[in-house]
Amino acid sequence: MGGFPTVTDVALAAGVSRQTVSNVMNSPGIVRTDTRQRVEAAIAELGYRPHASARRLRTRRSSTIGIRLDPVIDGISGSVLDRFLHAVTEQADAQGLRVLLFTATSPEDEIIQFRRLNDGADVDGFVLTSTFAGDPRTRWLIENGISFVTFGRPWGVDDMNDPQHLWVDVDGWSGLHAATRTQQETGARRIAYIGWPSPSGTGDDRRRGWYDAMIERGDVSERDLAELEIVTTDGVSQGTAAMQQLRQNAGQIDAVLCASDSLALGAMIANPERVPVTGYDNTPIAAAIGLSSVDQAVDEVAAGVLELLTGEFGGKVHGAPESAEPRHRMVTPRLVVREFAAIPMDVPR
Amino acid sequence: MGGFPTVTDVALAAGVSRQTVSNVMNSPGIVRTDTRQRVEAAIAELGYRPHASARRLRTRRSSTIGIRLDPVIDGISGSVLDRFLHAVTEQADAQGLRVLLFTATSPEDEIIQFRRLNDGADVDGFVLTSTFAGDPRTRWLIENGISFVTFGRPWGVDDMNDPQHLWVDVDGWSGLHAATRTQQETGARRIAYIGWPSPSGTGDDRRRGWYDAMIERGDVSERDLAELEIVTTDGVSQGTAAMQQLRQNAGQIDAVLCASDSLALGAMIANPERVPVTGYDNTPIAAAIGLSSVDQAVDEVAAGVLELLTGEFGGKVHGAPESAEPRHRMVTPRLVVREFAAIPMDVPR
DNA sequence: TGAATTCATTTGATCGATCAAACTTTTTTT
DNA sequence: AAAAAAAGTTTGATCGATCAAATGAATTCA
Numbered sequence: 186m187g188g189f190p191t192v193t194d195v196a197l198a199a200g201v202s203r204q205t206v207s208n209v210m211n212s213p214g215i216v217r218t219d220t221r222q223r224v225e226a227a228i229a230e231l232g233y234r235p236h237a238s239a240r241r242l243r244t245r246r247s248s249t250i251g252i253r254l255d256p257v258i259d260g261i262s263g264s265v266l267d268r269f270l271h272a273v274t275e276q277a278d279a280q281g282l283r284v285l286l287f288t289a290t291s292p293e294d295e296i297i298q299f300r301r302l303n304d305g306a307d308v309d310g311f312v313l314t315s316t317f318a319g320d321p322r323t324r325w326l327i328e329n330g331i332s333f334v335t336f337g338r339p340w341g342v343d344d345m346n347d348p349q350h351l352w353v354d355v356d357g358w359s360g361l362h363a364a365t366r367t368q369q370e371t372g373a374r375r376i377a378y379i380g381w382p383s384p385s386g387t388g389d390d391r392r393r394g395w396y397d398a399m400i401e402r403g404d405v406s407e408r409d410l411a412e413l414e415i416v417t418t419d420g421v422s423q424g425t426a427a428m429q430q431l432r433q434n435a436g437q438i439d440a441v442l443c444a445s446d447s448l449a450l451g452a453m454i455a456n457p458e459r460v461p462v463t464g465y466d467n468t469p470i471a472a473a474i475g476l477s478s479v480d481q482a483v484d485e486v487a488a489g490v491l492e493l494l495t496g497e498f499g500g501k502v503h504g505a506p507e508s509a510e511p512r513h514r515m516v517t518p519r520l521v522v523r524e525f526a527a528i529p530m531d532v533p534r
Numbered sequence: 535m536g537g538f539p540t541v542t543d544v545a546l547a548a549g550v551s552r553q554t555v556s557n558v559m560n561s562p563g564i565v566r567t568d569t570r571q572r573v574e575a576a577i578a579e580l581g582y583r584p585h586a587s588a589r590r591l592r593t594r595r596s597s598t599i600g601i602r603l604d605p606v607i608d609g610i611s612g613s614v615l616d617r618f619l620h621a622v623t624e625q626a627d628a629q630g631l632r633v634l635l636f637t638a639t640s641p642e643d644e645i646i647q648f649r650r651l652n653d654g655a656d657v658d659g660f661v662l663t664s665t666f667a668g669d670p671r672t673r674w675l676i677e678n679g680i681s682f683v684t685f686g687r688p689w690g691v692d693d694m695n696d697p698q699h700l701w702v703d704v705d706g707w708s709g710l711h712a713a714t715r716t717q718q719e720t721g722a723r724r725i726a727y728i729g730w731p732s733p734s735g736t737g738d739d740r741r742r743g744w745y746d747a748m749i750e751r752g753d754v755s756e757r758d759l760a761e762l763e764i765v766t767t768d769g770v771s772q773g774t775a776a777m778q779q780l781r782q783n784a785g786q787i788d789a790v791l792c793a794s795d796s797l798a799l800g801a802m803i804a805n806p807e808r809v810p811v812t813g814y815d816n817t818p819i820a821a822a823i824g825l826s827s828v829d830q831a832v833d834e835v836a837a838g839v840l841e842l843l844t845g846e847f848g849g850k851v852h853g854a855p856e857s858a859e860p861r862h863r864m865v866t867p868r869l870v871v872r873e874f875a876a877i878p879m880d881v882p883r
Numbered sequence: 884t885g886a887a888t889t890c891a892t893t894t895g896a897t898c899g900a901t902c903a904a905a906c907t908t909t910t911t912t913t
Numbered sequence: 914a915a916a917a918a919a920a921g922t923t924t925g926a927t928c929g930a931t932c933a934a935a936t937g938a939a940t941t942c943a
Binding site for chain 2: 420
């Protein structure tokens with residue numbers, strides 16, 4: 186009376202037992218049709234909602250996944266993770282999963298949070314972002330038998346095929362390969378690349394996409410290719426500096442590809458000749474100033490992550506034998522082509 | 535044995551009863567010191583973690599707050615909400631609160647989600663963002679006696695002092711007033727404002743900050759002030775268009791203030807004279823291109839939200855009589871001043 | 884027809900914690 | 914020193930759902 190109706194109330198109203206009500210909700214198949222309809226009617230009439238905590242206590246599963254909200258470092262590329270978070274939340278919702286956020290100050294601290302959330306039965310598994318080589322978090326999760334899927338492939342030597350590590354990643358190689366090809370098709374020959382210093386898992390991957398496409402085409406000798414490449418840390422002003430350097434030293438340049446939208450924005454600023462610039466991540470900035478960019482297709486990534494997390498392995502590999510089911514997903518990014526727009530357009534001559 | 539230790543295990547190990555263990559965790563004050571220490575030792579040794587769902591079932595509270603993850607509309611200003619979300623999560627964590635995300639396609643759908651999460655005892659209360667005039671969500675929450683606090687004041691006629699509606703907001707008036715003053719102090723007289731069409735709660739508020747500061751100073755007649763104001767929808771290209779219009783029609787312009795960083799970025803693009811431009815929200819873009827901007831101080835907002843949510847009223851007002859405790863917080867934004875930088879710097883003459 | 888199966892539903896126990904009230908022990912009061 | 918009050922601790926019941934096993938009803942088989 187006082188509070189919300191419980192299974193017992195519904196059972197009473199429908200003239201059945203608690204368990205039947207439970208069955209209607211969890212295994213409708215085993216309940217006779219007319220009984221089921223009667224129960225459903227009672228549920229609707231009383232406005233019954235299952236008590237999530239009670240269910241979790243009994244079933245020992247929470248239907249909740251934990252995601253660490255990364256500290257906002259670079260606000261520009263950070264938006265990819267925000268979009269990813271949004272996609273995960275949306276698709277999780279649709280599957281009856283909840284998303285619980287937490288923060289951590291370091292990978293070690295994050296492991297403490299894993300422990301806390303897992304022990305308290307708050308979450309069934311985790312989604313990790315921003316993995317890096319020798320990541321202690323994945324090791325710990327595997328050792329403790331906790332379900333997880335990473336957005337980002339493992340960057341260790343042999344880890345990519347580790348059957349215990351489920352992951353989804355975006356094929357940066359393919360993104361830059363396509364971007365390079367697209368420029369080549371419009372007639373560009375000398376295509377420059379502004380990227381990050383090695384070793385950087387994602388960075389090296391993207392660079393190779395450009396490099397391979399350039400070699401395949403053969404317009405530029407392998408030696409000259411070195412001139413067309415600038416290595417720098419990420420940031421807008423670094424992009425500007427790199428672009429200036431290219432214009433001074435690299436001779437003719439038909440197009441510029443960048444490892445990030447930050448670099449691309451920077452490059453655009455020092456781009457009076459309006460050389461086509463392509464960024465990476467398709468951030469709001471790229472959209473705002475009309476910059477082509479490689480879109481990471483976070484929706485697909487999110488779908489893949491949830492599929493792996495809730496799928497056959499439930500995010501982890503019990504002693505399961507070989508299986509046809511692949512344990513990772515490689516998502517092909519989309520190249521978003523935009524006409525040159527905002528920045529150069531209104532610059533005074 | 536099999537799973538994690540429970541209160542009973544700890545009690546056994548410490549030679550006390552379940553309830554004493556519970557007391558050590560929830561009301562340490564009533565347990566004798568030596569007993570408490572013994573229990574704490576047992577907790578540490580067994581690595582005991584309370585089972586969150588069991589506790590929630592019994593106490594009927596979840597220590598979790600629900601936040602809707604807004605659809606990413608304008609990616610640029612969206613980052614304010616992301617930063618807010620981050621601040622809330624971080625500070626909630628510190629208070630032992632969890633943050634549960636959800637999405638919704640419309641205010642009506644959001645109300646359905648409120649129901650679901652509240653009935654299932656998933657959350658104790660909600661934090662709402664992006665409130666608008668006549669918001670059906672707040673009305674529904676009040677009617678159903680559910681705790682909530684909004685980031686954003688109620689924009690209805692008399693709602694601001696509604697004692698049932700707890701809110702935290704940023705004083706846009708003060709942000710623009712300060713920005714105007716700052717420009718005036720550097721000698722600027724004719725300061726333009728690019729804002730949004732009325733009625734717009736936040737927009738009108740910001741505009742008035744500029745307007746009042748201009749009137750106070752009296753450098754520009756009330757008539758001329760109209761020339762210095764452009765009304766347009768939000769967006770980068772709209773900002774560019776507005777700036778061009780100002781340059782054509784408004785004569786001398788010493789500075790430009792904008793209702794958003796999107797508009798400010800647009801204005802910067804059509805700004806060969808390097809008139810100082812100030813944006814609003816202090817988004818990553820403003821930082822990236824070196825644009826002054828009004829920062830919403832999301833940390834303070836988050837702190838205020840949690841304070842109200844967990845404070846005296848617990849997010850709602852029971853029949854509580856008049857109280858000295860204010861039911862809202864007005865946060866004063868910070869003006870972040872940046873030297874002119876990226877965009878005009880490398881533009882070729 | 885009666886026994887063996889299958890299907891549908893019910894009952895009792897349980898998940899892990901906290902509440903409410905009972906019970907002990909210690910401290911204060913008279 | 915006995916009675917009263919306070920402090921500290923324990924016991925039984927309970928939150929709301931699901932599990933496991935038992936019961937009853939409908940169906941199939943010999």
